[in-house]
Amino acid sequence: MxxxxxxxxxxxxxxxxxxxxxxxxxxxxxxxxxxxxxxxxxxxxxxxxxxxxxxxxxxxLPWIELLTRIRRMRLPMDNSLRHRTPPDPAFFPHASEAESAMEEAGFDHVDDCGWEWSGMQQYFKLHWNPEERAESAICLCEQEEVAFAFITVTSRDAEGRIWRTTNYPFSPTLKCSPEVKWNHVPCERNCFHQILKDHQDFLTKMKVDRESLQIPDPEGMEAMIEAEMKSQIRHNLEAGVIRPSGERHFEYSVRGLFFLWGQFIKDMIRLC
Structure with missing residues (x-):
């Protein structure tokens, strides 16, 4: 006993x-x-x-989900953002506070949009600030009864590199494209002002010249998000993480399942 x-x-x-x-x-x-x-x-x-x-x-334990739900997933090669009404704020943690903080920091609202990935709904509230030469987004991911929100701040330079700071709480499910430089901060950091400062410190640490940053185009933000996703999919096809499956769809390869397993292990140990 x-x-x-x-x-x-x-x-x-x-x-x-x-x-x-x-x-x-x-x-x-x-x-x-x-x-x-x-x-x-x-x-x-x-x-x-x-x-x-x-x-x-x-x-x-992660192999239970990998060999059942994820192995059967078929995801679109080309996915388009569409204008969407944001879900109930009760399912959008800290969204109103984050949006107010963005307005205080001089970020203007651009659009509410989203897309679907094999049953997962993703919503974005897009903002921009020409003086900061940055874009920001409040993102909500919703699948069945599970929902979580996170914030991103993004800058783009003249050489096509993307500098992004986020409090996204999980490891990425696809390999990142070489041109995207990520700065992950703890997921419990929900204050936009702090995340913006983290992003500024990240740019300074990486010795990014402010004058080399492009001023965002609010009308082209959705197209740039879609282009970035297509670039990431191409990169993962070349890396063998995913493979074509039927017409304009892809699935995870055996290498991709082991990649996801490694990401799951990281999240099990780290959890922010």
Whole structure:
């Protein structure tokens, strides 16, 4: 009974830590699940090295989804943004606060648009600021009963490079194009003013000359997002992460499934 209570206690403690809003407790929670698995197999076999077999299943869990839902996914090669009415603010965390902060920072609203990816709805509230030479977006991803929001700030230079800062909470599901330079900040950082400052610091760190940045074209923002997605799809086709599937669609290859597995493992350990 003592051993059972120890395993249950470790699992409950790990669940509690994973529900924290701070990154460090969440990481400790991930470690707690591994320790619980180790303890379970150790108590069952009374052999310390057998305890490591209790850790392995946690790293294999993503394959359940990879070999079922994701392996059957067929995604469009060409996807177009369309004007859409934003969903209920109750499902759009921090959207109103972020939009107010964008207006305070001099960013003007451009459009509300979105697209669909195999059942996942993505909505964008696009903004721009000619003085900052930057675009910003509040993004909502919604799939079935799961929804999350994030913010991006983007600058583009004359050489075609894209500099982007975001609090997107997960690892990317496709390899990034070489011309896109990402700056990920913690997902709990929801203050737009702080994210904008992080973006400015990122440009300074990367020694990007402000004068080389292009002033955004508000009328062409949607077309540039679509062109960027097409470039990313081409890059992943060349890398073998995805492969054509039927007319104007693609699916994940075996290499792509292993790539996604690695991304899932990162998220399981990191979670922001």
């Amino acid at each position: 003592r051993e059972t209570l120890v395993v249950v206690g470790l699992a409950v403690l790990a669940m509690g830590l994973r529900s924290s809003r701070r990154a460090m407790p969440r990481k400790l929670g991930a470690l707690g699940f591994l320790v619980a698995g180790f303890a379970l197999f150790y108590f069952l076999t009374d052999c310390w090295w057998c305890g490591f077999f209790g850790i392995i299943p946690w790293f294999l």
